[in-house]
């Protein structure tokens with residue numbers, strides 16, 4: 340099930356990405372609407388991070404193209420914010436928490452302008468949103484994994500982008516913080532921002548995402564949650580991982596009776 344969109348925010352056409360000449364994403368074709376909280380789901384090695392990297396221009400496709408806001412990436416890079424996977428970041432880089440979040444504001448400052456009070460206030464505001472104000476002066480190397488992740492989310496927020504791409508932003512983040520940040524992301528989408536999140540926990544995925552992309556090297560589905568979350572498509576995405584499927588079936592059943600569902 341692949342729902343195409345008129346005037347999409349993001350359009351991916353026939354995208355193939357290979358590492359060492361072996362394709363890991365095959366002929367991916369989908370478009371996404373603006374202002375939604377969108378989840379990318381799939382098993383380990385499904386190509387989720389590769390898809391995000393291809394959108395960000397960090398890996399070169401062997402075929403196909405990506406258009407964002409109907410433009411090439413280079414024309415809209417300053418409207419996009421990217422939170423990479425935790426492991427790909429050098430957390431020993433000597434910088435305070437506040438410095439890291441301030442870096443998020445640099446893109447809008449221009450080449451020769453130094454960050455001032457406005458940028459500092461914005462950085463503190465973003466730290467507050469992720470509950471990390473008290474750690475502003477700490478070195479990032481001295482934080483726990485979950486705290487570092489929260490700082491990185493604050494840095495992304497400080498970019499004040501229109502499109503956010505987050506690769507497993509909740510890895511190592513506790514449940515209460517995950518809930519608070521998901522609610523924050525929901526609020527951002529109400530302001531017209533689009534947030535795309537690679538996510539592993541199927542339960543919170545069902546709760547928070549409005550739109551779901553299911554990936555397993557090929558695109559299995561892309562559409563509103565209510566259209567794509569069914570046992571058949573989940574089986575195609577995750578294969579015969581029956582424990583997971585029975586858990587998901589249970590979640591779907593609960594959602595059918597959940598008056599709060601989207």
Ligand SMILES: Nc1ncnc2c1ncn2[C@@H]1O[C@H](COP(=O)(O)OP(=O)(O)OP(=O)(O)O)[C@@H](O)[C@H]1O
Pocket residue numbers: 358359363381382383384385386387388389390
């Ligand atoms: N730089 C690389 N060089 C070679 N192969 C790679 C590289 N990066 C990823 N791969 C391979 O590409 C495939 C897709 O990897 P990717 O990281 O995109 O998957 P993923 O869905 O994000 O996985 P996970 O859920 O485990 O993070 C995997 O088989 C992986 O081993």
